[in-house]
Amino acid sequence: MALFLTYFEARHLPYVYIAAAVxxxxxxxxxxxxxxRLSFVRLLTVDLLFVLVVLLxxxxxxxxxxxxxxxxxxxxxxxxEWVLLSLEFWGLAGxxxxxxxxxxxxxxxxxxxxxxxxxxxxxAPAIVQxxxxxxxxxxxxxxVALCLVLLAAIxxxxxxxxxxxGPERVVPDRRRYADLLRSRYLLLVFALVALSYLGxxxxxxxxxxxxxxxxxxxxxxxxxxxxxxxxxxxxxxxxRTILSSRVLSRYGLVGGLLALPAxxxxxxxxxxASALLGAGAGLLFWLMSLTKLCDQSLxxxxxxSAVLVLYQxxxxxxxxxxxxxxxxxxxPLAGGVSGVLLLLLIQLLRFQAVQLSGLLVxxxxxxxxxxxxxxxEYSETLSRALASRRLGMGxxxxxxxxxxxxxxxxxxxxxxxxxxxxLEALAGMGHRSxxxxxxxxxxxxxxxxxxxxxxxxxxxxxxxxxxxxxxxxETESEPELxxLxxxxxxxxxxxxxxxxxxxxxxxxVEAVRxxxxxxxxxxxxxxxxxxxxxxADAVAADPARRLFAARAIGEAAVPALASVLxxxxxDGEPRVRAAAIAAAGRVGGPSLWPLVVxxxxxxxxxxxxxxxxxxxxxxxxxALIAALDACDAPAWAPVDRPRRRRLLRLLGRAGGDxxxxxxxxxxxxxxxxxxxxxxxxxxxxxRPASLxxxxxxxxxxxEAIEGASILGVIDDLGAEPVVEILRLALxxxxxxxxxxxxxxxxxxxxxxxxxxxxAHLWSRSAEKRAQAVELIDSLADPEIAAxxxxxxxxxxxxxxxxxxxxxxxxxxxxxGDQIARLVVSGGGLGPWARACALWVAGEVRRRDLEExxxxxGEDGEELVREAAAQALRRFRGEAKGxxxxxxxxxxxxxVVVLKGVSLFSETPDEVLADVAxxxxxxxxxxxxxxxxxxxxxxxLYVVVEGRVRVTSQDRVLVELGPRD
Numbered sequence: 001m002a003l004f005l006t007y008f009e010a011r012h013l014p015y016v017y018i019a020a021a022v023x024x025x026x027x028x029x030x031x032x033x034x035x036x037r038l039s040f041v042r043l044l045t046v047d048l049l050f051v052l053v054v055l056l057x058x059x060x061x062x063x064x065x066x067x068x069x070x071x072x073x074x075x076x077x078x079x080x081e082w083v084l085l086s087l088e089f090w091g092l093a094g095x096x097x098x099x100x101x102x103x104x105x106x107x108x109x110x111x112x113x114x115x116x117x118x119x120x121x122x123x124a125p126a127i128v129q130x131x132x133x134x135x136x137x138x139x140x141x142x143x144v145a146l147c148l149v150l151l152a153a154i155x156x157x158x159x160x161x162x163x164x165x166g167p168e169r170v171v172p173d174r175r176r177y178a179d180l181l182r183s184r185y186l187l188l189v190f191a192l193v194a195l196s197y198l199g200x201x202x203x204x205x206x207x208x209x210x211x212x213x214x215x216x217x218x219x220x221x222x223x224x225x226x227x228x229x230x231x232x233x234x235x236x237x238x239x240r241t242i243l244s245s246r247v248l249s250r251y252g253l254v255g256g257l258l259a260l261p262a263x264x265x266x267x268x269x270x271x272x273a274s275a276l277l278g279a280g281a282g283l284l285f286w287l288m289s290l291t292k293l294c295d296q297s298l299x300x301x302x303x304x305s306a307v308l309v310l311y312q313x314x315x316x317x318x319x320x321x322x323x324x325x326x327x328x329x330x331x332p333l334a335g336g337v338s339g340v341l342l343l344l345l346i347q348l349l350r351f352q353a354v355q356l357s358g359l360l361v362x363x364x365x366x367x368x369x370x371x372x373x374x375x376x377e378y379s380e381t382l383s384r385a386l387a388s389r390r391l392g393m394g395x396x397x398x399x400x401x402x403x404x405x406x407x408x409x410x411x412x413x414x415x416x417x418x419x420x421x422x423l424e425a426l427a428g429m430g431h432r433s434x435x436x437x438x439x440x441x442x443x444x445x446x447x448x449x450x451x452x453x454x455x456x457x458x459x460x461x462x463x464x465x466x467x468x469x470x471x472x473x474e475t476e477s478e479p480e481l482x483x484l485x486x487x488x489x490x491x492x493x494x495x496x497x498x499x500x501x502x503x504x505x506x507x508x509v510e511a512v513r514x515x516x517x518x519x520x521x522x523x524x525x526x527x528x529x530x531x532x533x534x535x536a537d538a539v540a541a542d543p544a545r546r547l548f549a550a551r552a553i554g555e556a557a558v559p560a561l562a563s564v565l566x567x568x569x570x571d572g573e574p575r576v577r578a579a580a581i582a583a584a585g586r587v588g589g590p591s592l593w594p595l596v597v598x599x600x601x602x603x604x605x606x607x608x609x610x611x612x613x614x615x616x617x618x619x620x621x622x623a624l625i626a627a628l629d630a631c632d633a634p635a636w637a638p639v640d641r642p643r644r645r646r647l648l649r650l651l652g653r654a655g656g657d658x659x660x661x662x663x664x665x666x667x668x669x670x671x672x673x674x675x676x677x678x679x680x681x682x683x684x685x686x687r688p689a690s691l692x693x694x695x696x697x698x699x700x701x702x703e704a705i706e707g708a709s710i711l712g713v714i715d716d717l718g719a720e721p722v723v724e725i726l727r728l729a730l731x732x733x734x735x736x737x738x739x740x741x742x743x744x745x746x747x748x749x750x751x752x753x754x755x756x757x758x759a760h761l762w763s764r765s766a767e768k769r770a771q772a773v774e775l776i777d778s779l780a781d782p783e784i785a786a787x788x789x790x791x792x793x794x795x796x797x798x799x800x801x802x803x804x805x806x807x808x809x810x811x812x813x814x815x816g817d818q819i820a821r822l823v824v825s826g827g828g829l830g831p832w833a834r835a836c837a838l839w840v841a842g843e844v845r846r847r848d849l850e851e852x853x854x855x856x857g858e859d860g861e862e863l864v865r866e867a868a869a870q871a872l873r874r875f876r877g878e879a880k881g882x883x884x885x886x887x888x889x890x891x892x893x894x895v896v897v898l899k900g901v902s903l904f905s906e907t908p909d910e911v912l913a914d915v916a917x918x919x920x921x922x923x924x925x926x927x928x929x930x931x932x933x934x935x936x937x938x939x940l941y942v943v944v945e946g947r948v949r950v951t952s953q954d955r956v957l958v959e960l961g962p963r964d
Contacts, residue, residue: 020335021339024080024083024332044092047084048088052141052148054081059137093308188373190326191370192257192310192374194331194337196299196303197334198338199364202363203295206288207291209352210285210289228292239302244301251782252782253378257374258372259306260302260303262368263295264294267287268358270287272357275357288357313774382774408437411426416448435462438462439457439465439468442454442468442472450481451484454488457469457492466489470489473485482509482512483509483511488519490518501516517533521552521553534549534561543573543575543576546568546573547576547579550565550571550580554582557587562591565580565584566595577604581609585612594627596623597613597626598627600646613654617654624654628648631643641673641831641860645673648674652680663681663682664682666678672740683743683746687747687751693748700744701787703737703740703744704791706828707811708801708808708812709812710737712805723840725840725895726822726833729829732833733830734791736830745779745780745784748784757775758772761773776792787807790807819841819844831861836867841871842867842874842875843874854868857869857872866890870892895912897944898912898942900962933952943962
């Protein structure tokens with residue numbers, strides 16, 4: 001600027017603004033072209049080389065014949081260089097750190113700029129005196145050359161920056177830029193930046209207006225501005241190092257985006273009000289200076305950090321292009337428009353500083369409104385960034401006549417899969433052509449197509465197809481389909497078909513008898529013979545007849561047969577009971593559901609009972625709730641915890657208000673494993689209207705307190721090898737606490753967004769995990785976010801513990817005998833953690849806990865009972881423990897062995913506990929063959945103790961030892 005003012009007057013500066021408004025967008029457009037063809041590091045290298053070459057060229061030209069022309073270019077080049085280097089620096093910072101790190105670090109990272117500005121500003125007089133003003137270009141060029149060296153070092157430290165492909169090479173040129181304008185989120189970002197620039201230039205003009213009016217001469221003005229910018233730089237430095245990360249962490253993105261417009265809005269409102277009240281020029285000058293000081297300090301610290309965070313949800317290629325568009329196109333164009341607007345207001349309308357302040361009030365209001373809108377769009381964009389695309393049938397447009405014609409043509413295909421797909425699509429359309437096509441499909445050569453056609457005719461009660469169904473009942477070659485045709489005939493036929501059905505009751509093929517029986521049972525009148533036979537079969541001594549009765553009742557699905565089914569549900573033959581359970585699901589009588597729930601206690605039919613209850617929905621809810629109440633009722637007996645968990649899972653699928661109320665009661669109980677089941681069951685259903693948000697928030701706090709206390713216990717246990725398995729179990733309890741908190745958040749905020757974030761918290765990508773945390777942070781209010789975020793962020797346990805204890809002092813348990821506390825009370829932990837605590841107590845011979853261990857031997861969890869029995873044996877010196885030596889290993893000891901095997905080393909302990917329950921110990925004498933070449937492989941062996949040789953033709957291939 002000094003060289004420019006040497007050759008030109010200040011009134012020529014508007015031409016510089018116009019030239020910059022054209023040159024900077026053109027530079028940005030060219031950079032977008034390069035970004036599409038170069039990797040990120042190469043793009044930054046080209047930027048720096050371009051700046052270096054131009055700086056050197058300008059210095060050479062200044063020594064030539066037309067230094068004045070070069071001086072005219074210098075202010076424009078300054079703006080271009082500023083934009084390119086800003087894109088260089090902040091673009092690199094945005095790629096190296098993730099969204100969570102950016103919130104904390106962008107403010108600190110930017111302090112280097114202010115420190116450099118301060119040092120260079122202080123040194124500038126000495127440099128100019130020694131080298132001359134023109135040679136400042138060489139100093140700048142040397143700094144850019146140093147940046148090239150630093151960029152190479154950063155690229156080596158972060159190899160992904162250099163190996164990643166250029167942004168979106170496969171996207172056609174036009175689409176590469178048009179998609180920025182199709183994104184509502186980016187349009188709002190562009191609007192925010194444009195309004196910010198407009199506010200900056202209007203305030204800047206008003207500020208220089210009052211400053212110039214107050215100064216007596218140029219020296220006084222220069223002195224004031226020097227002090228002003230020095231103070232602004234110091235305040236900005238403080239804001240960047242202290243304020244930015246704290247405001248963004250505490251108040252989220254919306255706090256960062258609103259701080260600047262709020263400060264400027266407050267200042268110009270006071271200025272306008274003071275002017276209306278007749279305040280003097282001196283007061284207006286200082287108010288304007290203070291407002292400008294706030295604008296400059298917040299704009300280069302908190303506001304810049306917040307705007308940079310806005311880019312983080314975007315994919316890296318789009319992020320680079322969006323930043324380039326904002327810095328190189330939107331910002332300069334907004335500046336040009338601001339200049340034209342100011343020229344009109346000042347030259348034509350004679351606006352002064354006070355009138356410009358009134359204009360700023362309007363600008364700031366629009367600016368704040370866009371910021372608030374962006375806050376909502378930011379959460380949605382983050383959620384979309386974590387979402388994966390899904391394609392379903394609903395994405396296909398099949399409602400038009402031409403699509404129906406294609407589907408109807410597809411029904412003629414000889415391939416069953418194609419016919420079934422077209423039939424399903426037509427059914428989804430609800431067009432009459434679906435029903436009209438069914439009779440002809442009974443002649444299809446594929447049995448599965450004929451079966452689907454018969455079932456559809458039965459479901460639609462399609463009387464028009466009766467003749468085809470009769471023919472199918474006579475000619476069908478597949479016995480099962482012939483029986484199905486008879487059953488359908490009972491639905492769509494008439495009284496003339498009754499004789500045919502009755503005659504088929506004595507058919508020699510069971511499938512045919514089954515279809516005829518089910519059809520007659522549905523008829524009511526006319527089906528007396530079938531009901532008489534079923535009643536007799538249900539009490540027959542032959543299990544096959546009872547099985548037939550149960551299946552026939554299920555196919556008929558007639559509620560009047562519920563009394564017959566009651567006895568079959570108590571049958572002594574598991575096959576009969578399983579068939580009766582399936583039939584109960586189709587009959588659906590209220591008296592049957594308690595018997596189906598009771599069957600959950602029988603391992604032989606448990607799977608059938610669970611499947612039936614899952615399909616039943618709300619109809620089975622009352623029976624499940626009654627069973628849960630009975631499970632908790634006897635205070636003198638241990639609770640059957642596995643049964644209670646099964647009931648809760650099924651109740652979660654049942655739905656209904658009573659089910660939701662019961663699940664919420666379970667979600668607040670002391671046992672963690674019960675909450676682990678109840679909360680997901682609540683979260684996957686529509687949010688219950690009766691569930692008060694305040695209760696959920698209180699539950700979030702309770703879970704956070706429990707998680708904090710677990711962290712304290714882990715810290716107190718120490719690092720002795722004997723407690724390592726307990727430490728790992730407690731670490732898994734922390735993971736479970738985090739999961740419960742996330743399920744609770746889905747009851748407070750958008751469940752889709754929360755559950756999407758939950759899924760990505762398990763991602764291997766640190767970027768995805770950071771975006772997931774940021775999504776939760778943007779959804780939750782500050783109080784809840786402060787409790788939750790420590791559980792989600794990738795930080796060391798010491799930092800997590802310190803943050804939680806500062807918020808939740810009640811979570812800090814008194815230091816002491818943590819093993820005794822866990823053994824005596826269980827700490828509300830899951831069965832694996834309780835079992836590990838008992839095992840550790842046995843290993844360290846804590847005989848003072850023997851009474852508590854005996855009580856644990858009556859626990860409802862088999863794993864806990866086994867660990868208690870093992871600990872008691874250790875107290876008596878009977879159990880030898882690992883490596884075995886002839887002693888049968890407990891489940892926990894098997895887990896310890898498996899953890900030493902590389903194949904299982906990363907597997908969670910609780911999963912290994914389930915695996916260990918399936919393992920069998922094999923004792924092999926020295927020299928005995930374990931298996932030999934040619935044997936069918938049916939097992940995986942892990943060596944606990946001893947050594948095993950693997951040989952081939954008397955040659956030793958390898959020798960295996962413990963944990964191999």
